[in-house]
Amino acid sequence: xxxxxxxxxxxxxxxxxxxxxxxxxxxxxxxxxxxxxxxxxxxxxxxxxxxxxxxxxxxxxxxxxxxxxxxxxxxxxxxxxxxxxxxxxxxxxxxxxxxxxxxxxxxxxxxxxxxxxxxxxxxxxxxxxxxxxxxxxxxxxxxxxxxxxxxxxxxxxxxxxxxxxxxxxxxxxxxxxxxxxxxxxxxxxxxxxxxxxxxxxxxxxxxxxxxxxxxxxxxxxxxxxxx
Amino acid sequence: xxxxxxxxxxxxxxxxxxxxxxxxxxxxxxxxxxxxxxxxxxxxxxxxxxxxxxxxxxxxxxxxxxxxxxxxxxxxxxxxxxxxxxxxxxxxxxxxxxxxxxxxxxxxxxxxxxxxxxxxxxxxxxxxxxxxxxxxxxxxxxxxxxxxxxxxxxxxxxxxxxxxxxxxxxxxxxxxxxxxxxxxxxxxxxxxxxxxxxxxxxxxxxxxxxxxxxxxxxxxxxxxxxxxxxxxxxxxxxxxxxxxxxxxxxxxxxxxxxxxxxxxxxxxxxxxxxxxxxxxxxxxxxxxxxxxxxxxxxxxxxxxxxxxxxxxxxxxxxxxxxxxxxxxxxxxxxxxxxxxxxxxxxxxxxxxxxxxxxxxxxxxxxxxxxxxxxxxxxxxxxxxxxxxxxxxxxxxxxxxx
Numbered sequence: 001x002x003x004x005x006x007x008x009x010x011x012x013x014x015x016x017x018x019x020x021x022x023x024x025x026x027x028x029x030x031x032x033x034x035x036x037x038x039x040x041x042x043x044x045x046x047x048x049x050x051x052x053x054x055x056x057x058x059x060x061x062x063x064x065x066x067x068x069x070x071x072x073x074x075x076x077x078x079x080x081x082x083x084x085x086x087x088x089x090x091x092x093x094x095x096x097x098x099x100x101x102x103x104x105x106x107x108x109x110x111x112x113x114x115x116x117x118x119x120x121x122x123x124x125x126x127x128x129x130x131x132x133x134x135x136x137x138x139x140x141x142x143x144x145x146x147x148x149x150x151x152x153x154x155x156x157x158x159x160x161x162x163x164x165x166x167x168x169x170x171x172x173x174x175x176x177x178x179x180x181x182x183x184x185x186x187x188x189x190x191x192x193x194x195x196x197x198x199x200x201x202x203x204x205x206x207x208x209x210x211x212x213x214x215x216x217x218x219x220x221x222x223x224x225x226x227x
Numbered sequence: 228x229x230x231x232x233x234x235x236x237x238x239x240x241x242x243x244x245x246x247x248x249x250x251x252x253x254x255x256x257x258x259x260x261x262x263x264x265x266x267x268x269x270x271x272x273x274x275x276x277x278x279x280x281x282x283x284x285x286x287x288x289x290x291x292x293x294x295x296x297x298x299x300x301x302x303x304x305x306x307x308x309x310x311x312x313x314x315x316x317x318x319x320x321x322x323x324x325x326x327x328x329x330x331x332x333x334x335x336x337x338x339x340x341x342x343x344x345x346x347x348x349x350x351x352x353x354x355x356x357x358x359x360x361x362x363x364x365x366x367x368x369x370x371x372x373x374x375x376x377x378x379x380x381x382x383x384x385x386x387x388x389x390x391x392x393x394x395x396x397x398x399x400x401x402x403x404x405x406x407x408x409x410x411x412x413x414x415x416x417x418x419x420x421x422x423x424x425x426x427x428x429x430x431x432x433x434x435x436x437x438x439x440x441x442x443x444x445x446x447x448x449x450x451x452x453x454x455x456x457x458x459x460x461x462x463x464x465x466x467x468x469x470x471x472x473x474x475x476x477x478x479x480x481x482x483x484x485x486x487x488x489x490x491x492x493x494x495x496x497x498x499x500x501x502x503x504x505x506x507x508x509x510x511x512x513x514x515x516x517x518x519x520x521x522x523x524x525x526x527x528x529x530x531x532x533x534x535x536x537x538x539x540x541x542x543x544x545x546x547x548x549x550x551x552x553x554x555x556x557x558x559x560x561x562x563x564x565x566x567x568x569x570x571x572x573x574x575x576x577x578x579x580x581x582x583x584x585x586x587x588x589x590x591x592x593x594x595x596x597x598x599x600x601x602x603x604x605x606x607x608x609x610x611x612x613x614x615x616x617x618x619x620x621x622x623x624x625x626x627x628x
Contacts, residue, residue, distance in 0.1 A: 049622050052540065054539070054540060054621040054622050054625070055620075055621075055622050074544065074545055075544045075545070075546070078539070078542050078543060078544035078545070079542065079544070080542075081539075081540065081541070081542035082541065082542025082543075083542070085542075087540045087541075089625070093533060093536075093537045093540075093625065095534055095537070097239060097240075097242075097243040098239070106538075106541060107541045107542065109228060109232045109236065110228050110538065110541055110542065110543045110547065111228075111542070112228050112229055112232075154541075
């Protein structure tokens with residue numbers, strides 16, 4: 001459960017202040033499928049970064065599962081990211097010197113999960129996302145779709161409750177993008193809260209709820225009626 | 228994150244930037260190798276000197292006439308001449324149960340001639356015990372006759388160089404040589420003992436001490452060499468020497484007793500200080516290598532900004548990122564130190580080949596401190612880049628800016 005109350009994020013650029021997000025209040029329930037849409041510079045990514053605890057609000061409150069997280073120290077915020085949040089990025093952010101399997105394994109390595117357990121879970125994840133045969137390939141040997149599958153496997157291996165996707169199809173062709181969205185929706189069906197930032201109306205239309213931002217303010221928040 | 232995983236992660240990172248890591252490692256290695264080789268040189272010199280002294284006997288005491296200590300005497304009345312150290316004084320030292328042998332020495336220079344050849348030579352007047360105390364060897368014939376310390380017999384033992392110059396290939400034994408205004412019969416020659424601290428043994432003529440005193444017209448001795456029973460007996464023997472001579476000199480403490488140990492420890496200190504100094508200079512190169520480590524790490528942080536952002540997004544706390552980068556610095560430095568140690572040992576082995584006489588060996592403290600300095604430098608200079616990585620804003624880092 002995500003509860004935002006008058007969340008504001010201001011950036012100082014040189015002399016002037018830029019208000020990227022203006023007093024956004026919002027509640028997102030567990031298992032929701034939400035698309036954040038809006039033109040460039042509307043504050044979509046800023047909101048996503050705040051939701052993923054990568055950034056701190058300038059003012060306002062952010063409660064995640066009942067805990068006020070805006071004011072937690074960096075160590076605690078890192079722990080919450082490690083346990084509850086998964087990220088999928090437009091540019092995949094795979095470590096180039098690591099194989100697909102090693103990339104997927106990375107969050108478990110950082111979390112100190114024992115090797116035997118890690119190997120089992122990584123193998124299962126690669127199998128589940130249809131990339132088991134690419135396990136020993138490095139990112140530059142994979143197609144865009146394969147890379148995004150590796151990234152999704154990495155984002156979900158530690159069983160987060162919240163999956164944040166920043167333009168997940170932005171760097172993919174239509175068909176591959178559709179496949180990736182299907183995978184994400186599948187995860188949402190299994191109980192994960194899915195929040196997708198996109199400016200592709202087709203991707204947005206598939207979500208069950210659309211949040212539209214303009215100049216840092218919510219101008220539209222509606223259910224799409226999609227099952 | 229387990230230590231093994233941390234190491235594996237760091238190793239993969241270092242392997243990913245081979246050339247840069249290799250060059251840094253090389254700089255570190257050169258620093259460590261320099262410390263290893265230079266301290267081995269210093270230590271070799273030190274051990275060489277000590278071995279030389281040990282050849283003289285470590286339980287040797289030397290008694291000199293005159294006093295070297297300042298005693299609180301009234302200022303104007305210092306013009307007191309030291310009492311002579313006489314042959315009787317020397318013989319009296321044998322009363323001490325801790326003294327096993329003594330060799331009185333009377334020293335001077337005189338013209339030595341045989342036939343038409345003559346040259347100025349250092350003359351040592353002493354007794355048969357000198358041979359044992361100084362660990363010398365007889366070449367031909369025999370040494371000064373034992374048990375006749377007070378007899379001015381006209382016999383002489385000559386050094387190998389004197390022999391060569393005076394007699395060429397002919398045997399000197401039984402020949403009469405002229406020393407100053409007296410004649411001596413050559414009874415033996417010294418084996419070529421090379422140089423022993425202070426005296427070139429090759430160019431000596433040894434005659435009985437009484438004969439030398441007569442020759443130089445003095446009753447005083449240059450010094451007395453005393454051999455204590457054992458190394459442990461050295462302080463006891465020294466006390467006895469002082470006591471006996473004080474009694475004989477009307478209660479005056481007017482001799483100086485030098486233990487071989489004192490000379491040895493002075494040399495030891497001097498050479499050790501030199502070695503330390505040289506090691507310090509070599510240590511500067513380790514410092515420079517540390518700066519190189521920092522450079523490589525800063526570039527590494529700059530290049531891997533996006534990766535650091537990813538690690539943060541995956542829930543890596545600042546401390547973990549700090550430790551990952553510190554491990555990288557430590558690994559670079561340690562690998563450099565190990566390679567440097569190998570190069571250094573190789574250098575020492577080559578030096579030992581070239582100068583087999585010097586006992587080269589790198590002291591353990593030097594190895595330890597070289598590796599320690601390498602690690603500390605690497606880590607200290609790794610802290611800044613590592614902190615920079617740990618404090619990166621994840622949003623900015625993910626954007627790769």
